[in-house]
Amino acid sequence: MYKALVCCRAGMGSSMLLKIKADQVISENDFPIQTEHGNLDSLNGFTGDLVITMEDLSNELQGKVPYALGIRNIMDKDEMKAKIQEFLDSKK
Numbered sequence: 001m002y003k004a005l006v007c008c009r010a011g012m013g014s015s016m017l018l019k020i021k022a023d024q025v026i027s028e029n030d031f032p033i034q035t036e037h038g039n040l041d042s043l044n045g046f047t048g049d050l051v052i053t054m055e056d057l058s059n060e061l062q063g064k065v066p067y068a069l070g071i072r073n074i075m076d077k078d079e080m081k082a083k084i085q086e087f088l089d090s091k092k
Helices: 013-028 055-061 077-090
Strands: 002-008 033-039 050-054 068-071
Parallel strands (some): 002 033, 002 050, 050 068
């Protein structure tokens, strides 16, 4: 089971919607990922496997977290599924 932090800069509206959609995609596809919600401060001490966030923030996080997954369109489940699958494939 992989552990993911779903976050944005403030940890308010966009990341909560992103978490809801990510949880839906994870559940619908039986992906072995457990999510938690937070903001950038939540990265301090985060020991999980990936960070799911908005695309602009994921670019800033490259090299600072184990894996930064950036989503361009929060509502696009196909985009999210493809990017989560890329993460899982990178772990094989």
